[in-house]
Amino acid sequence: MNKKGVLGVEDKIEITAEDLAEPLSYPVDAFVSPEYARAERDLLWPKVWQMAGRLEDIPEPGNFITYNIMDESVVIVRTGPDTLKAYYNVCPHRGRQLVNTPDDVNCVRGRKQKFVCGFHGWTYDLEGQNTHILDKEDWKGALTAERTCLSELNVDTWGGWIYINMDPDCEPLIDFLGDVARILQPFEFEKMRYKWRQWVIYPSNWKTAIEAFMEPYHVAGTHTQLLKYGEFYAYSKAYGLHGVSGFDERDPALRKAGGTSVTRAGGGKGTDPRVSTYELARENYETVNYAASTETLVNAARRLVDELPEGTSGPDVVKHWLASARADDAARGVIWPDITPAQMSEAGLAWSLFPNQTILQGVTFALCYRARPYGDDPNKCIFESYALERFPEGQEPKTEWVYAEPTAEKWGSVLAQDFSNMEWVQRGMKSRGFRGTLPNPHQERKVTNFHRHLSRYMGMGAPRLLKK
CATH class of the missing domain: 2.102.10.10 (Rieske [2Fe-2S] iron-sulphur domain)
Structure with a gap:
């Protein structure tokens, strides 16, 4: 028997931006209700960019x-x-x-x-x-x-x-994007081109699918092979309708406001940072369908053990690695944008643009997702992913949308791990035994912010504060 209200939520009409830092819960009708899915046609999609x-x-x-x-x-x-x-x-x-x-x-x-x-x-x-x-x-x-x-x-x-x-x-697009446009402008996505693009009709709600990429909190449970590069403590921050996430210091005393965008390059306890930087660059490249890094970055990382003496610190390894990769790219006609460390930190690692666009950005590449409803079926969606990269002028590949079944062979092992959750989350949320969502207030704040704004368009489903 599903015990309605067993979570004990506060009867607060409007959740504020400040409330997002508190324990919250949101209902599952947005994912499983046929009536909700049909209502999106008139209440959500005609109203958003x-x-x-x-x-x-x-x-x-x-x-x-x-x-x-x-x-x-x-x-x-x-x-x-x-x-x-x-x-x-x-x-x-x-x-x-x-x-x-x-x-x-x-x-x-x-x-x-x-x-x-x-x-x-x-x-x-x-x-x-x-x-x-x-x-x-x-x-x-x-x-x-x-x-x-x-x-x-x-x-x-x-x-x-x-x-x-x-x-x-509607408001102008630039106003709809708000801080997103300012913070991500230095990456010059307009100078990137498709590397590949794939899509699939997937057995989950579009929100179930896109939310799988709204937070890095799942890394420790889903992408366990990455744990050898260090602990992954995520942060998640709202910017109006949208949000950013990245990796933070687990020790609160070491954190900066809004997250530090900690990279695991040069990390890994007890490891040679020259080796671990290469291993992580290669892992990101090969297991995320050659999209979460570039061949230039991997090749520059491979040379670190030859170009730097043993005992070089992690930060110095990363500095040398990026400088070498930048020079290698320049030699082949790929010019990196000038992005300051402060801008990199503010940009984090992954952005969710309301309602259904995700960008995981690097200096010269981006891995992107989009999920759309499949008609008005709440249990299916059109899920898409594509890679962008800077290429020498006129040397970008010719690409088309390719339908690909959700397997490691087609999408890479990391995305296959994400697929391994989405369908079963969709099924699990229908259970009478599911008492309601319990998103992490710090690491999954983008998700609750998404539902906060979604509920404003839909007139239902707003997150509620959990009673303490």
């Missing part, structure tokens, strides 16, 4: 991509060298999609100078204006430009990503 693609997807005028969210479909087209338009993917005549979007395709890409409806041939230019209607005179002048143009929605860009918003009264 959503990452819909990358500018490199549509490099030339006439290039377009589609983006689907639940039963909405959007076409984003480059109309000029520096201009984009976003339209609902529907002909205003009888409602046919202008671009077919099969369920077994992640998104549709192409190039057109006009969009022609496959039903009756109504035609639209890149600016969304109707340019051809067969026998238009039959409508006796009723077909005005306002009635026959494509329905437009908001589109904007940041960091090389394309964002759309269906709300005509």
